[in-house]
C-alpha cells in the first residue's frame with residue numbers, strides 16, 4: 001500500500017508563523033489566533049529564527065514585526081515571496097514611518113497593521129489573508145506525478161523536469177511500481193530510490209509489483225489510480241509506448257487508462273526507447289542537470305553495472321535534444337495531452 005498523503009482541507013486551522021521580538025505582543029497575538037482553533041501558531045522571536053522556521057511548513061500566513069534583532073522584517077517579506085510567491089505576509093509595527101510603509105508595499109506585503117490594534121481588526125485581516133494564501137496556492141501550485149516501472153526510470157527520463165517543478169514549488173510525487181529486484185537487491189534499490197527522490201524534493205511511493213512482470217492492467221492501474229486520487233495531478237509523466245522493455249510499455253498502457261482525466265500527460269525517454277520515440281516538447285533542464293546527475297548517482301549499486309547511467313551519456317543525450325529547442329540541455333517528451341501548462 002502506498003503511504004497515505006495528507007491533503008489540505010479548508011476547514012483545518014491556518015498554519016501561521018509569527019515573527020515578533022516583543023514577548024508580550026507575541027503572546028497576545030498567539031492567544032487571539034489560537035482561540036476557537038482558528039490557527040496553529042509558531043513563534044519566532046527574531047528575523048533569523050523566522051528565516052529558519054519558514055521552510056519547515058506550508059504557511060498560510062506569515063506575520064512579522066519590522067524592527068527586530070538579527071534582521072529587518074521588511075527583508076523577510078522578500079525572502080518569503082521568493083520561496084513561496086503565494087504566501088501572504090502581514091506586517092505589524094509600532095513605528096509609523098512612511099519609508100517603512102513604502103518598502104513594505106514594494107516588497108509585496110499583503111497587509112500592514114500599526115500597533116496597538118484591536119483584536120477584531122487583526123483577526124479579520126488574518127482570516128482574509130490566510131484564506132487568500134490557500135486560494136492562490138491551490139491555483140498556482142502544480143501537482144506533478146511521475147510514474148516509472150523500476151527505480152531510476154523516472155530520474156533518467158525526467159529527473160531534470162522534476163527538479164524544475166520542485167524549484168517552482170510544485171508538489172512532486174514519484175510512483176515507482178516495482179523495487180527492481182531483477183536488477184539488484186530490492187532493499188538496497190529501495191533505499192537508493194528514496195535518496196534519489198529526496199534529492200529531487202519529491203515524495204516517493206514505492207510499490208511492490210514483480211519486476212519484469214509489471215502488468216498492463218489490474219494491479220498497475222489500481223496503484224496508479226490510487227496515487228492519482230491522492231495527488232490530483234495537473235501534470236503526469238510516464239513511460240513511452242516506444243520502448244523495448246515490456247514493463248515500460250505496460251506501465252505506459254496502465255497509465256493511459258488510469259490518467260484519462262488528467263489535463264497534461266507526457267511520456268519521457270528511457271535508455272530502452274526505440275527510434276519511434278518522437279518528442280513534441282522539450283524542457284529546458286540546463287539549470288537542473290546537476291541535480292539530475294546527483295539523483296542518478298544515488299543509485300550507486302547500479303551506476304557501476306549499467307552503461308546507460310554514465311553521466312557523460314546522460315549529459316550528451318540532453319545536449320542532443322537541446323538543439324531541437326535552442327536550449328543547452330533538454331529533456332524530450334512525447335505529448336499525449338496538453339490542456340494547460
Ligand SMILES: [Zn+2]
Nearest residue numbers: 149150153248
Ligand atoms: Zn525500467
